Amino acid sequence: MYGYDAGVLGGVLLHKPFLDAIDNPTGEWVIPWISSSYSLSACITCAIVATFAFKIGRRGTIILGNIAAVVGSVIQSTANSVAQLTVGRVITGFAIGCISSAVPTYLAETGVEIGDRGPANAFNAIMLISGVPLAYWIDYGCTKSNGQWSWRVPIAFQCIFAIIGGGCMFFLPDTPRYYYAKNRHSEGDDALERLNDAAIDTEQVQRIKREILLAIEAEDEAASSLHWRMFLTSGIIDRTPMKIIRRLCICFWLPMIREWMGSSLMAYYSSVILSRVGARPSLVSLLAGVLNIFFALGCVPLYFTIERVGRRSVLLYGACVMSVLILIFTVLQAVPATTSIQWAGIGIIFLFLFVFGYAWQGCVWLYCSEIAPLEYRHIGGAFTGFGEWLMTFITVFAGPIGLTNVGWKFWLWVLSGNLVAIAFVFFLCPETGGKTLEQVDFLFSKSEFVSGMKKAEQDEEEGEEKRIEERVELKA
Template identity: 70%
Template sequence: MPEYDAGVLGGVLLHKPFLDAIGNPTATYTIPMIVASYDLAAAVTAVGIAFFSFRMGRRGTVLLGNLMAIIGSVLQASAYSVAQLIVGRLCTGFAIGCISSAVPTYLSETGVEVGDRGPANAFNAILLISGVPLAYWIDYGFIMSDSQASWRVPIIFQCIFAIISGGTMYFLPDTPRWYYARNRWEEGDATLAQLNDAEITSEKVQRTRREILISIEAELEANASLSWKQFLTMGVVDKTRLKIVRRLCSVILSTVARPSLVSLLSGVLNIFYALGCVPLYFTVERVGRRSVLLYGAIAMTILISVFTALAATGPGHPAIQWTAIGILFIFLFVFGYAWQGCVWLYCSEIAPLEYRHIGAAATASGEWLMTFITVFAGPIGFANIGWYFWLWVISGNVVAVVFVYFLCPETGGKSLEQVDYLFVRKGFPGLRKDFDVTDEDIEDALHVSGKLDVVKRDVAAGKPS
């Protein structure tokens, strides 16, 4: 739904019935303001919602987002003024800020097996990006008409996605990790047992339960030494046991330094972009998140460098220009595979449980903020400096390569609780294939958090631990 919402208005901006409905505005920045209000609202919402989304839960945040999506769609589809259209766009942007920051976390935290998170988030990326070509072709089908329905129907069509998504989520529970973090033990136990299709007393469920509770206790211990000063120094003075600041800064930098600002509205290119997400579903668990991000960024750096060289020498040479377009096809496919679905997955895994909503908010905020900047800075940059603008894009890809190589450990093949141990122990032991949380690790974590005696008393009393 997010990408459909983002792309549907683009296909009708110059459509006469649409312009007639909003009074045929002539001001230079009116249309860009209408378009960009959506992205800006999504970016601001993703940041603002981090302050209360943990209380609402992943499920509650998604439900709120879908409700606002319906309201925003209705306002846009019934608009007869620029002001109402912008208000509708702001509401829809608010909705997408909520949804895009909560869904990847929900998918990651409800995965039963370690290998569930990758395919689930990859499939989510396929559906996400498919919204762009869907919006393009729906607009294309209606734009042949001169009636008001030709632009209002594609916009109100957004409601279908929100109703399906919100209606489904209404009957689903929140994640067991969120229930435990909120001290809602019975709901956490019931959800965990339901996800595993086993009794709460089974060894598999009990071990997962212990790992989640230990992770929560370790984070509580880390919180005691957490301060905003550590964020200002980018984690250099981060002394917390789980390296919380470093992990959240990893999330923020991975989105702000995203490797591409290319904005292509062509329907065929957008289909190619969506198709790039498909192989991620089958390979992300085998290849690993770090490899996908790293080698994807390297490939994109090479491709965009070649494209820039062609763009600099291409004017007046059709063969070179067509070659450049071919490079863009490949670039967009690689981008869809490596840096669209995988970034959302990685950011939902790398942040600690009680800060996962902040990490997700930073991811969503970076996504929509960079989209907002693209809408404004892209055309201005090309108009003023031409192909030199692509040098900035190349630099973003280079930063991505360096960032992933030095700061991103592998999170694939591990439970979310095992990811915590990547930052507890010296170095990155998670790079070892046989890494696992042993009973000694569990006892050590409980001892540090002061809960070892409590657990032993529960075991002696016959209570689930």
């Protein structure tokens, strides 16, 4: 639904029945505003979600988002004015803000084994990006007709995904980590039993529970030194024992840098970019559809390699390859165009989006959900979505203006985003693969704080062993 909703309107924006339904607006900013109001709403929602997500939980936030998606889709598909369409886009943006904040966190916290989180989020990325070409091809087929249904049906179709996604969540619990953080221990025990398919008093389940409770205790102790002013320094000056501020700031900046690297620009305006590169008008629509399929296919290898290669390596080396590709593309746009240069530019775009899908599309959501502290994971998810949608709004609103007024030099801005990504990951992002969510806490912790927590964990384990021995002696 996420990908479908992001891409479905782009395929009908210039469709005559659609323009007729909203009275053929002539203002220069009307169509860009309709497109970008969705991203702006999602951005603001992510900031608001941070204030209430911990109260209703990961599950409740996802359900709320899906309900809003149905409402927003119905309003959009029945629109007969720019105002009604914009209201529908804003409500749907609210829905995606909720979902994009909560789903990666839910997936990360329900992984039973350490190696579950990577494939789960990689599969999530595959499904997410697959929604974009699905929306494109449904638009492509429906807009061959000139009836009003030709644009209303594709927009209403997203309700199906929202009903399925939201309906399934009614039958699932929230995550054990959320329940324990809220002191709802009986529900946390029940969720742990269901996830591990084992009784709560087995050693495996008890070990997981101890790690979660110790992490909560450590974060409570570290949180006592937090102050809102620390966010103004973007986490550079962070003296908290577990670097909570720095980790939340990474959650904001990493997805924002990703959008700076050109993801949404190429996904939203693939037809415009291909036509400017030199593709024939008869080929532009076909190439744009295939390009979006390539983007989705790039996410597939991540499912099989993320746990072996590691998050940091995927992000770092992916950014290096993408920097080289976008540099070549920029040079090709700067030199006089020939048929060979035009096709080379098109080929570079295909390669770039394939690598992007593998290296940065799913891995960013996974990494941010892993480094966010347990009791602040809802804030980390909100920060991730806020950074994502803030830069998406800027890109979608200003991208076509920049391409029109600046020409090939606009790609230097995209290139700079890829270079910044290399430096950011190299200096600020440690590897989180192969560790539990609780162990990730100690990657950012001061050495003396880690030692104290490990001793507390050891004492807890020794105490548990003594209690077991005492029960055995009593039975004897």
